Amino acid sequence: MPKSTTRHPRMRPSIRGAGFTLIEVMIVVAIVGVLAAIALPNYSDYVKRGKIVEATSALSEVRTRYEQWFLDNRKYSGACAQFKLDGTWPTPKSFTIACPTETDKTYTATATGVAANGMTGFSYSIDQDNVKKSTITAPGWSGPPGNCWTTRKDGTCG
Helix, strand or coil: CCCCCCCCCCCCCCCCCCCCCHHHHHHHHHHHHHHHHHHHHHHHHHHHHHHHHHHHHHHHHHHHHHHHHHHHHCCCCCHHHHHHHHCCCCCCCCEEEEEEEECCCCEEEEEEECHHHCCCCEEEEEECCCCEEEEECCCCCCCCCCCCCECCCCCCEC
16 A cells, blocks of 8 residues: 655645746846946056055155165266166066156156056156155046145045
């Protein structure tokens, strides 16, 4: 005689198949899209701010080297060429450091953004009087309110 199996009354076989409906999937896709639209631009700005710190740190290092050179030689001229020769010139990945003007009593060091690293439109400089300047032409970024290094998208200085 076959044994009869008894089931609990609440354990009925499911009529619906297991899985997600199209509506549920579309809701998840919409939520992920909204999150991505908010997060990606913020992350991009965060990465740029990190690269800006790289440039300003390099310029601070250049200023320190110039002042040491001045103490040793009583002039600024010749320092840039010597730094590049002896390998002590800072080389950040996202900026090019240069010294376009250099006399016995003055110098200007600049950091210009490298386009291949997404830093087009960013330029920073420092001189013998420790005057820091920013030139920002990147879309969505504001220029500085005065003589300082802009480190944020709204133009504030750090």
